[in-house]
Amino acid sequence: AQSVTQLDSHVSVSEGTPVLLRCNYSSSYSPSLFWYVQHPNKGLQLLLKYTSAATLVKGINGFEAEFKKSETSFHLTKPSAHMSDAAEYFCVVSDLAGRRALTFGSGTRLQVQP
Amino acid sequence: NAGVTQTPKFRILKIGQSMTLQCTQDMNHNYxxxxxxxxxxxxxxxxxxxGAGITDKGEVPNGYNVSRSTTEDFPLRLELAAPSQTSVYFCASSDRVQNTGELFFGEGSRLTVL
Incomplete structure (x- = not known):
């Protein structure tokens, strides 16, 4: 079984300040982990993915995440928030051993204040 | 390049009505x-x-049915709509050969059951 816990349902930052969105996971297999972003009334877009290569993963729009097996964490960070980063972010674990379906966290809504 | 296309984008149903959400992808994805x-x-x-001809239940299958007669199409049918089925529905696909677990999403279908 696999699961994902996003530790914050809402995060608010000021434009130009760092972003930290926290995610812990549980998986019976060597997991593949993803962050997806969803802008209002849009579908989900892949931000970045970890698939057992480098533990520090760089994604689009300046985001990155670090896979820490000892802490079972996959936190998303960005050095400097932009107004366009305001969206819902989902941490996701993939079941590569079976149906390859994704298990989603409940999401973190990022608000960026001017 | 269309990717994953869902129709309709919005729909209002009365309790007990039936409908089919359409999903098609042009990336030749198996999943x-x-x-x-x-x-x-x-x-x-x-x-x-x-793959074509093979379907299986996920976490919340009750009240829904699917079919997969071609690689491209994966329609979702609601037989007797209930208010609990008010939701946003997303269709997604992934590539078995690449095996990264990344999913490609449609833009969603917003369904309201009154």
């Missing part, structure tokens, strides 16, 4: 999925398919 997203929640898997 296809239907998810539902309720307010403040992550996505829940309804049904998935690993």
């Amino acid at each position: 296809m999925y239907w998810y539902r997203q309720d307010p403040g929640m992550g996505l829940k898997l309804i049904y998935y398919s690993v």
Whole structure:
């Protein structure tokens, strides 16, 4: 079984300040982990993915995440928030051993204040 | 390049009515999925398919049916609509050969049952 816990349902930052969105996971297999972003009334877009290569993963729009097996964490960070980063972010674990379906966290809504 | 296309984007149903949400992808992906997203929640898997002629239940299949007669199409049918099925529905696909677990999403279908 696999699961994902996003530790914050809402995060608010000021434009130009760092972003930290926290995610812990549980998986019976060597997991593949993803962050997806969803802008209002849009579908989900892949931000970045970890698939057992480098533990520090760089994604689009300046985001990155670090896979820490000892802490079972996959936190998303960005050095400097932009107004366009305001969206819902989902941490996701993939079941590569079976149906390859994704298990989603409940999401973190990022608000960026001017 | 269309990717994953869902229709309709919006629909209002009365209790007990039936309808089909259409999903088609042009990436020749073997795997296809239907998810539902309720307010403040992550996505829940309804049904998935690993290839034409093969479908299986996800976490929340009750009240839904699917078919997969071609690689491209994966329609989702609601037989007797209930208010609990008010949600946003996302279709997604993934590539078995690449095997990264990344899903490609449609833009969603917003369904309201009154």
